[in-house]
Amino acid sequence: MKFTVILSFYFLVFGTAFAKEQNATQRLDLESRMELQEYKVEAKLRELDLKEDNLELSKQNVADIISFHKEGVEDFHRTLNYLLVVMGIIVAIVTAVAGYVLQQYNKRKSMELKKDIDALRISMQQSVDAITEETNRELDLIRSEAKRQLEQLKRD
DSSP: OHHHHHHHHHHHHHHHHHHHHHHHHHHHHHHHHHHHHHHHHHHHHHHHHHHHHHHHHHHHHHHHHHHHHHHHHHHHHHHHHHHHHHHHHHHHHHHHHHHHHHHHHHHHHHHHHHHHHHHHHHHHHHHHHHHHHHHHHHHHHHHHHHHHHHHHHHHO
16 A cells, blocks of 8 residues: 555656646647747748839839830930931932932033024025025026027017
8 A cells, every 4th residue: 555655646746747747848849839830920921021022123123124115215216207307308418419410411401402403593594595595596597598588589
């Protein structure tokens, strides 16, 4: 019976100590699990913060790309407008030069044509004068022949 009492006392003392140790172990296990969950939550929060930062950076990058594209398009349109103005000036200059060259060509051809017409007029006048002289000579010959024949008839 002593043995039972000692054994009971032993179990009571060591059982309580074992239960306390068991409770401490369970509490440490629970605390470590809670810390692990806290670390996981903190890691998830950091991950979400990083994703949010990445999203903001992506939005900013897209906005920068759109802005850069708009600036590029504006520069392209400005350059295109300058080129159109320069081409218009070049076309105007080429047209003016072509008009001047054409005018000079027409003047030269007009002068040549006027010279040709004057030469033709002179040639025609000379021809008319030559024909008139020839006609007058022939008329003089015909008159002189007619006078001679008339005189011969008067004599006969």
